[in-house]
Amino acid sequence: MKRLWAAHIPRVRSQAKLWWISFRRTGLDRALIVLKTFLVLLIFFYPVWWLHINVVSSRVAAVPLSLAIAFIAVQIACICIQLMASSMVKKIESMRAARSVRYRPRIRENIALHLTGNGDRLGELRTLRRRSLKDVEVCLVEALTAVDGNTRRELSDLAVQLGFLDLWTRRARRGSRECKQAVECLGQLSPGLACAALRPLLRNPKTAAEPIVYRALVRCANKKDLDLLFRNAANAPLALRAMLAGELRDYAPQLTAVALPAILKDGTARQIANALEMAAAWRCPLPLHDLAPLMRHPDSNVRSNALKLSAFSGLSQSGEQLILLALDDPNAGVQTVAIELAGRLRLTKAIGRLVLVTNHSDNETSRAACMALAMLGTTGEAFLQSHIMTSDAGSAGRAAESVARMRTARTAVLEIA
Amino acid sequence: MLDILVHRVYFFFESGIIFYVFTINTIYFFLTVAAYFSLRKHHRHFTAVEQDALLRSPLLPSLSLIVPAYNESATCRESVGGMLRLDYPNYEVIVVNDGSKDNTLQVLIDEFHLYKSAQVQSGTLVTKPVKQIYQSADPVRLVVIDKVNGGKADAINVGLNAATSTLVMVVDSDSLIESSGLLNMVKAYLEDPDRIIAVGGTVRAVNDCDVEHGRVKTIRTAKSHLANFQSVEYLRAFLGGRVGFSLMNCLLIISGAFGLFRRDAVLEAGGFDHDTIGEDMELVVRMHRLWLEKKKPYRIAYVAAPVCWTEVPDSLKILYRQRKRWQRGTVESLWRHRIMLFNPKYGIVGMFAFPYFAIFEMLGPAVEFLGYFLTILGLVFRIIAPPIAILFFTVSVMFGILLSTSSVVLEEFTVCRFPNWQHSHRLFFSAIAENFGFRQLLTIWRVQGLYEAIKGKKGGWGAMERKGFNVVKHSPKNGLA
Numbered sequence: 031m032k033r034l035w036a037a038h039i040p041r042v043r044s045q046a047k048l049w050w051i052s053f054r055r056t057g058l059d060r061a062l063i064v065l066k067t068f069l070v071l072l073i074f075f076y077p078v079w080w081l082h083i084n085v086v087s088s089r090v091a092a093v094p095l096s097l098a099i100a101f102i103a104v105q106i107a108c109i110c111i112q113l114m115a116s117s118m119v120k121k122i123e124s125m126r127a128a129r130s131v132r133y134r135p136r137i138r139e140n141i142a143l144h145l146t147g148n149g150d151r152l153g154e155l156r157t158l159r160r161r162s163l164k165d166v167e168v169c170l171v172e173a174l175t176a177v178d179g180n181t182r183r184e185l186s187d188l189a190v191q192l193g194f195l196d197l198w199t200r201r202a203r204r205g206s207r208e209c210k211q212a213v214e215c216l217g218q219l220s221p222g223l224a225c226a227a228l229r230p231l232l233r234n235p236k237t238a239a240e241p242i243v244y245r246a247l248v249r250c251a252n253k254k255d256l257d258l259l260f261r262n263a264a265n266a267p268l269a270l271r272a273m274l275a276g277e278l279r280d281y282a283p284q285l286t287a288v289a290l291p292a293i294l295k296d297g298t299a300r301q302i303a304n305a306l307e308m309a310a311a312w313r314c315p316l317p318l319h320d321l322a323p324l325m326r327h328p329d330s331n332v333r334s335n336a337l338k339l340s341a342f343s344g345l346s347q348s349g350e351q352l353i354l355l356a357l358d359d360p361n362a363g364v365q366t367v368a369i370e371l372a373g374r375l376r377l378t379k380a381i382g383r384l385v386l387v388t389n390h391s392d393n394e395t396s397r398a399a400c401m402a403l404a405m406l407g408t409t410g411e412a413f414l415q416s417h418i419m420t421s422d423a424g425s426a427g428r429a430a431e432s433v434a435r436m437r438t439a440r441t442a443v444l445e446i447a
Numbered sequence: 448m449l450d451i452l453v454h455r456v457y458f459f460f461e462s463g464i465i466f467y468v469f470t471i472n473t474i475y476f477f478l479t480v481a482a483y484f485s486l487r488k489h490h491r492h493f494t495a496v497e498q499d500a501l502l503r504s505p506l507l508p509s510l511s512l513i514v515p516a517y518n519e520s521a522t523c524r525e526s527v528g529g530m531l532r533l534d535y536p537n538y539e540v541i542v543v544n545d546g547s548k549d550n551t552l553q554v555l556i557d558e559f560h561l562y563k564s565a566q567v568q569s570g571t572l573v574t575k576p577v578k579q580i581y582q583s584a585d586p587v588r589l590v591v592i593d594k595v596n597g598g599k600a601d602a603i604n605v606g607l608n609a610a611t612s613t614l615v616m617v618v619d620s621d622s623l624i625e626s627s628g629l630l631n632m633v634k635a636y637l638e639d640p641d642r643i644i645a646v647g648g649t650v651r652a653v654n655d656c657d658v659e660h661g662r663v664k665t666i667r668t669a670k671s672h673l674a675n676f677q678s679v680e681y682l683r684a685f686l687g688g689r690v691g692f693s694l695m696n697c698l699l700i701i702s703g704a705f706g707l708f709r710r711d712a713v714l715e716a717g718g719f720d721h722d723t724i725g726e727d728m729e730l731v732v733r734m735h736r737l738w739l740e741k742k743k744p745y746r747i748a749y750v751a752a753p754v755c756w757t758e759v760p761d762s763l764k765i766l767y768r769q770r771k772r773w774q775r776g777t778v779e780s781l782w783r784h785r786i787m788l789f790n791p792k793y794g795i796v797g798m799f800a801f802p803y804f805a806i807f808e809m810l811g812p813a814v815e816f817l818g819y820f821l822t823i824l825g826l827v828f829r830i831i832a833p834p835i836a837i838l839f840f841t842v843s844v845m846f847g848i849l850l851s852t853s854s855v856v857l858e859e860f861t862v863c864r865f866p867n868w869q870h871s872h873r874l875f876f877s878a879i880a881e882n883f884g885f886r887q888l889l890t891i892w893r894v895q896g897l898y899e900a901i902k903g904k905k906g907g908w909g910a911m912e913r914k915g916f917n918v919v920k921h922s923p924k925n926g927l928a
Contacts, residue, residue: 059488060694067481074476095834098841105845112856113875119859120868214496245500268506269637276503311505393569427567434565 078104126164133162137169145184152191159192167194167215174218186220195219199227202239213239217246225250232262240266241273248277256281260289264297264305271308279312286316299329306335309342316342325352330361337367341375350377357383366398373402381406385413388425396425400432411436457821457830464818465842471807472846478691479683479853485694486686486751486861501630502536508613508636510538510629511710513606515599516620520549522758523620524558529661530618531559531587535629539588541606542620546596555591560584570608572718574601580609599703600719600726607718610710617727619704623653623663623756631753632707639746644712644734647693647701647749649685651864652678653756663756666864668873673766675877676885677759682874683854686751686862693749697800699735701747703727705755723783725776732784735796751862767892774812774896775904781805782900812893818843819887844882851878 081100090096137158144151159166170192174185189195194215201212216227224246231243244263247255256278263274278285286309293305302324309316316339324336337356340349356368357380369387372380380402387399400417403410414429501507512530516523523542530540544552555561561581568577575597583589594605603617614636618624628648635646654669669675692698701708703726713719716734719726731747738745760766781788781804788805790797822839825831855874858864865871 063481063484063488063694066484067477070480071473071477092834094838098834098838102841102845105841105849108849109852109879112852116856116859116871116875117868120871124867210494214494217496241500242494242496245496267638268640269634272504272506272637273497273500275506276500279505308506313505393571397569424569428569431565431567431569437565 074104074108077107129162130165130168133158133165134169137162137166138173141169141173141185141188144188145181152188155188155192166192167197170194171215171218174215183220186223189219190223195223195227202227202231210239210242213242213246217242217249221250225252225255229255232258241270244270244274245277248274248281253284256285257289257292260285260305260308261293261301263308264293264301266304271304275308275311278308279314282309282312282314282316285309286318290318294324299327299332302327303329303331303335306332306339310335310338313342321349322352325355330359330364333359333361334364334367337364337371341371350379353377354380354383357387362392362395366395369395369398369402373398373405376406378406378409381409381413384410388417388429393424393428397428397432400428401435404432404436454830457825461818461821461825461831461835461839464814464821465839467814468818468839468843469846471811472842472850474803474807475683475687475850476846476853479687479850479857481694482687482690483857483861485690486857498534498627498630501634502534504536507535507537507633509611510535510614510616510633510707511606511610511612512538512540512616512618512629513603513610514540514542514618514620515545515602515606516542516547516551517545517596517599517602518547518549518551519620520547520551520554523551524554525658525661526620526623527555527559527589527661529623531589532626532661533624533629534626535633538629539590539610539612541609542589542591543602543606544591544593545598545602546594552591552593556581559587559589559591561589561591564590566590566609568605568608571714572604572608574605574608577605598721600721600723603726604718604721607710607713613710614707615710615713616705616707617703618755619757621758622650622704623658623661624705625754625756626662628705628753628755631750635748635750636707636709639748642744642746643748644709644738644745645701645731645747646707647689647698647747648705648707648753648755649751649862650702650704650755650757651681651685652759654759654761656756666866666870668865668870668877671761672877672880673763673885674759674761675873676881677766679851679855679874679878679881681759682858683851685749686857687850687854689749690751692800693747695795695799696746697735697794697796698747698749699732699796699800699804700728701731701749702755704757705753723776723779724772725780728776729780729783732780732787732801736784736787736793739793739796754864763888770889770892771896771899774809774893775900777804778809778897778900781809809897812890813897815843815890816894819890844886847882847886848879851881854878 078097078100081103082097086096086099086103087093090099137155140151140155140158143149144155155166170185170189174182174189177185198212198215201208202216203209204212213228213231216224218224219227228243228246228250231239232247244259248259259274260278263271263278266274290305290309293301297305306324309318318339321336321340325333327333327336333356337352340352353368353371353375354377356364357372359365359368365387369384371377372384384399384403384406388396388403390396390399400414403414411433414433417429418426418433514527514530519526527540527542542555544555560583562584564580564582566580566582568574568580575595578593578595581591581593583591590609592605592609594602606617607615614633616629616632632646632648636643652669652674653663654671654674656663656667657665668678689698689700706727712734713730716730716737718730720729720733723729734745734747760769781801784801785805787793787797787801789802793801818839822831822836826833826836852875855871855878858874859871865874
């Protein structure tokens with residue numbers, strides 16, 4: 031019996047682990063919220079019961095009426111508490127705003143004087159920090175975002191002297207809201223300080239602050255970090271990739287030299303597809319040569335992203351062949367990418383295949399083929415003209431639209447010229 | 448003997464109604480409290496760094512804003528202008544003029560320098576014929592489609608056919624979207640692109656707020672009590688109910704005024720339904736049903752941060768028509784998918800959300816109305832003592848007040864859009880006052896809506912007389928005019 035179970039234990043354990051990981055991602059949060067909610071309901075309904083038993087029922091004999099009175103009392107108390115809490119919050123906020131108006135000009139002046147070297151303002155700033163930490167922090171971050179180079183280094187030193195580096199590092203390890211703000215502040219420091227403070231967070235980043243950590247580290251532009259960041263990004267959710275793609279574009283040649291080939295060599299299908307997607311999104315010429323093997327990859331995302339990237343990696347004879355092959359790909363997504371590329375790159379060799387696709391059952395694919403043919407110049411246009419005369423209303427409409435659009439675009443270009 | 452029987456039957460009904468009203472309010476209270484914790488945890492404004500990173504991103508999916516318009520000449524200039532100035536790098540605006548009888552099309556042609564485009568009608572969804580497609584000569588991505596009148600759902604379907612983007616957002620033409628609204632909605636999609644099929648945002652009342660260049664400049668409560676009552680209602684529905692339902696992935700409504708959908712998912716579901724007036728709710732329920740039947744993982748989410756500002760009815764006549772339409776829409780959507788009711792095959796949607804909507808949202812007004820009626824009847828014929836009447840009043844009205852004030856507090860402590868305490872206090876007052884008269888009036892109208900739905904009354908566009916936005920104009924001499 032024990033042996034029989036032993037065979038199943040690793041499988042059950044791995045399934046339990048997977049369930050726990052997915053539960054921790056979304057379910058745990060949800061369960062905690064539901065538990066807290068029940069607790070609040072208990073806190074709300076218990077006083078009703080308590081009032082009914084201990085206070086009202088001794089005076090009012092009818093149980094429903096006694097319960098109703100207790101209920102009204104608790105509800106009135108709740109409404110009053112809400113009103114008071116709301117007013118107090120507003121009051122505190124207005125007091126804070128008034129204090130900021132008083133303090134901030136002084137803080138800004140002292141920071142400016144400290145930077146220009148007009149006397150030692152550190153003491154004064156420390157006093158202000160003790161009085162209004164938040165305002166000094168805001169003014170310092172404001173100043174950090176506005177400057178660069180040496181001044182940023184000096185301001186970063188000032189932040190260290192005022193104890194903000196420690197404060198932000200501590201906060202960066204806490205709850206998500208504080209963490210996000212702290213990481214943003216750390217990212218504004220001079221590259222050396224920021225990298226040293228942010229690199230440890232990369233090992234165990236809080237989800238909310240993850241993109242900001244990555245972005246700040248990209249801005250520090252350490253080559254070793256960049257490769258690691260790109261590899262991590264290829265494995266990350268779309269939200270993070272989207273936030274990083276624009277930042278990483280500035281380092282595209284460098285990443286294409288080492289990090290991208292490494293992922294293409296030993297990455298999973300998902301990592302490869304994501305890495306290719308980011309590289310294609312940069313829309314800049316990349317020194318990538320051999321994408322042909324990727325076109326035989328079983329994953330359609332890899333194939334379509336490789337195809338998109340091929341347009342930016344110098345179109346060789348084999349590149350053209352890739353597009354022509356992809357026009358017959360069984361996956362509609364890959365086929366559509368190939369059609370668009372054939373039109374954009376004016377691949378006249380593709381005319382025969384594109385003509386066949388104009389009769390595709392899917393309207394979108396058929397429309398893309400018509401547009402591609404229109405882009406191919408006179409031969410493509412001639413086919414579309416004959417198509418207008420001979421085919422059904424839908425196909426003819428798409429063909430006419432493509433020709434008209436192309437002509438409009440050409441006229442616009444001529445007008446600009 | 449007969450007297451005793453009448454009393455027993457009466458008490459049976461009255462107790463049932465009290466229990467019913469108590470349950471509905473307790474569920475709503477549960478959702479509001481859950482929404483508070485959920486918003487505290489998940490609601491975050493975009494930081495400048497995040498916004499900048501996303502705006503620079505080449506990986507942001509393309510988006511089409513579909514704007515169905517019918518007789519919107521009073522507001523379309525401002526709202527479409529605002530839609531063209533949103534913070535998003537890769538989007539187009541498709542306005543579908545559904546055979547307006549006023550000069551909506553001419554206003555759009557003049558304002559945005561439209562010319563007749565070569566584009567033809569395409570797509571898989573069957574719609575009423577398109578008369579002409581226009582494009583703007585200005586450097587903006589605006590397409591205006593003029594079509595034969597066919598209703599709001601038909602107009603949206605024409606927009607869906609014309610759209611080429613991954614994501615589509617349906618927005619009412621009398622609405623103003625906040626500049627970061629698109630980014631906020633799309634961010635929810637980016638966080639889970641494989642599963643998210645639809646995202647809903649918050650709709651709030653714009654009455655008496657200052658609007659400048661298609662954007663809400665100063666947020667304030669309305670001068671009219673009716674608009675403020677609706678403000679509180681919107682807060683309760685969006686921040687309380689929808690956040691709570693979204694938490695459990697059983698959100699059944701995404702407002703037709705502001706909803707983001709994955710285009711392929713909507714097309715797979717068959718687009719918006721022409722035959723119902725609650726096309727937004729019907730589509731979302733249908734999507735739940737289809738995805739659950741196909742056993743495909745999915746999420747329909749609600750995000751509180753992006754806000755769409757819309758003009759709420761300022762007169763009882765228009766509000767009466769609107770609420771009757773909404774009630775009819777709810778009934779039609781639920782009736783069409785009644786197979787989901789208490790059906791374990793549909794998970795939490797079938798066992799909780801759908802029954803909640805069927806029992807409490809659809810039949811709720813009728814039961815509440817019956818409760819008021821029986822209480823008055825009981826008091827008149829001395830079947831019940833005043834204490835029981837007080838009990839009913841307590842459960843229905845006081846709990847209602849608590850829910851409304853809770854939603855105002857929820858707004859204060861999470862989203863916090865009203866700048867000063869005068870506005871908050873005015874909303875608090877409205878939250879209390881709406882329970883004495885306004886809510887009862889809505890109950891009667893919703894009962895009428897329910898009755899019309901049972902009778903099978905059909906309807907097209909809900910006509911709404913627009914006052915137009917409170918546009919702030921700069922005068923060269925005096926600054927603000």
